[in-house]
Amino acid sequence: MKWLFLFIQFFFISNGFAIDHEGKRIYLEGLNAQGQLIKSYINDLEAGAALACANCHRESGLGTSESGKTIPPVSWSFLGVNLPVDDKSRFYSIQNKRKAYDIKSLHRLLTTGINSNGNAADPIMPRYVISEKETEQLVEYLKTLYANDDPGVDPDSIRIATIIDPRLSTQQKKQHLRFMQGLFDMKNSLTRGELKRKKYSPIQKVPQYESYRHWELVSWELTGSPDSWEQELTQLYLDKPVFVVLSPLIQDSYSEVGAFCDEMEVPCLFAHGSGRSQGDYFNFVFRDSVKQQKDFLANKMRKEKNKLLYFDNEGQLQQLQSSQLEFLKAKKTSFNLMQKQFNEVCGKDSTIITKADIKFAQQLRKLKCPIDQKIKVLMLMSDAVNFQEISQFFQKNSNPNLCWVTDYGKMLKRNTRKIRVDVLTKKFGMENTNSESLLMNLYAYSLLTDSLHQLAGHFSRAYLLEIIEHMLNSFPNYTYFNSVSGAPKQRAIVGPVSEYCPKGDNSI
Incomplete structure (x- = not known):
């Protein structure tokens, strides 16, 4: 197996794929060869590691856009040529004419904020305390970013x-x-x-x-x-x-x-x-x-086992007793088993979690109940919801903090x-x-x-x-999940564990 990966490594290096070196560390982490943070400034205010090149220009070096601001590409195939080159890229069309960068002019941009035309760069571009040698190392890495299309793509x-x-x-x-x-x-x-x-x-x-x-x-x-x-x-x-x-x-x-x-x-x-x-x-x-959300719910149920509420088959709000929750004591109770045992206690029509429902949230807001921050209650609901019963429970139980968890892993009927x-x-x-x-x-x-x-x-x-x-956060959702979301480098597609608390601490 080892010989195979040595061959693969040689294959990729010989075809121009990125190689680890000091410039990569500067670009991705903002660290020099000694592992120290390269100082950076915006408007004379010193900033930290958040201003590493990759955090704005992305790891690909092809830039991005956010809130109306366009962060241009910094691969050397872009920086090392005069602009505009042609109309191939949407990035080129938004740039003014600019001379190609070399190591000297790029070093000037990084240290003084003056671009290759001799003009001031965008004020959001940081200035760095970086040496010419480090700039040379950075350029060597920039030359590896998007030099060619990745494998698997032909002209047609x-x-x-x-x-x-x-x-x-x-x-x-x-x-x-x-x-x-x-x-x-x-x-x-x-x-x-x-x-x-x-x-x-x-x-x-x-x-x-x-x-x-x-x-x-x-x-x-x-x-x-x-x-x-x-x-x-x-x-x-x-x-x-x-x-x-x-x-x-x-x-x-x-x-x-x-x-x-x-x-x-x-x-x-x-x-x-x-x-x-x-x-x-x-x-x-x-x-x-899905597993993350189920684990979250299982942990919450164990921690809040003396304060769990559910709606019975008639839509009446009930509170589970500790004696009914023995199955929650196990540290690794499977979600399916937990749900089955919960249904045996509460009735087959009871569910641990419910769909997000705008009308339901509006009804909760109308209750206008003061919140006791000391009481934490996890709501377990079925399709039958009696809002009058909720209100009466608030009056009898010191107005607990009401939270509601939605399940995106349950397929909707329609x-x-x-x-x-x-x-x-x-x-x-x-x-x-x-x-x-x-x-x-x-x-x-x-x-x-x-x-x-x-x-x-x-x-x-x-x-x-x-x-x-x-x-991921904005694309129309075509799955059976109610919602999905993702953050940079978050690789499990997580549907938010939605919750609704009328006031105060909205964590459960």
């Missing part, structure tokens, strides 16, 4: 793989691949609007969808045991590199797949499996987010996204035997479609991951 096509667990049933494999291929065929049937641009020529001669490519689905059906998957995937990748892996369908034991993605720096987007450790950069997963999946499966001529899996596939496909559009012709995997991070 982009290869996207999906991974299939060999332990799954034939029906599961067939449904997954048929749905994915149907989505790809649907995507490839769309055009770049050539006829429309021709109609309005010469105004719209330049294609607006610069990252348009024909999507090619590559199916990696694994054959061996999980402990051999990393080696098997590495060989498949070397035989035919792909740009990203989309919706790998893994029953469990995702760690080997995740290790491959991290080692080869291939984004693996929205895996169905679980078992990854924290800190992975190239793996996004669905399952861990989910418009599910309806879309039903329509698509009929269109693709296939059966829908697992809506949950297909909904996650649809979400992954939809988000990747929009994210690739935002690449603006720069096929950088690091840039793609940054775009996905940025979009």
Whole structure:
């Protein structure tokens, strides 16, 4: 195995991939060769490590935009040329004409805030106490950022793989691949609007969808045991590199797949499996987010076991007694078992958590109950809610702090996204035997479609991951989850553990 990775390392280095050196440390962490923080200033105010280059210009070096401010790319393919070069990139169009940077002019920019034209740079650009040698090291690293498109992309096509667990049933494999291929065929049937641009020529001669490519689905059906998957995937990748892996369908034991993605720096987007450790950069997963929320609820239920409330089958508010909660004492009670035992105590129609409901929140606000900050109550609700009973409970129980947890892991009875999946499966001529899996596939496909559009012709995997991070909080949600969110380097797609507390401390 070791010889294989030595070969891979040589392969990547010989093809111009980034190499670790001092410039990388300066760019990513703002640290010099001695491990000391390089001082930085904004308007004569000293700042800290937050002003490392990558925090604004991103790890890809391709910049970003936030609150109307555009942070330009700093890869040397951008800094080292005169601007504007052409109209290929949206970044170029927003820049004034500027001379190419060399080491001397870049050092002046970093230390004095004067750009290559001799003008003052944007005031949000920090000034650094950095030596010429450190600037040279930084430039060497900038030359490795987006020098070329990453593997898996051709002028007319982009290869996207999906991974299939060999332990799954034939029906599961067939449904997954048929749905994915149907989505790809649907995507490839769309055009770049050539006829429309021709109609309005010469105004719209330049294609607006610069990252348009024909999507090619590559199916990696694994054959061996999980402990051999990393080696098997590495060989498949070397035989035919792909740009990203989309919706790998893994029953469990995702760690080997995740290790491959991290080692080869291939984004693996929205895996169905679980078992990854924290800190992975190239793996996004669905399952861990559900597990995180369930673990959160289980811990809360154990801690608040003497103050738990629920609604019975008639919608009446009840309080659980300690004697009814013996099953919460175990440190690792599974969520499914806990829910089953809870239902045995409270009734089959009772649920531990409920959907977010605007009307319900409005009703709670109307109660206008003072809050006793000393009392913490976790509400456990069913579909039947008696607001009068809530009010009476407040009056009898010193107006406890009411909090409410929403569950995004429970499929809604009427989910418009599910309806879309039903329509698509009929269109693709296939059966829908697992809506949950297909909904996650649809979400992954939809988000990747929009994210690739935002690449603006720069096929950088690091840039793609940054775009996905940025979009997760605002992109329309096509899963069966009520909501999803993600923060930079947060790789488990976490639906917020929503809560509603009328006043005061809103933590539970």
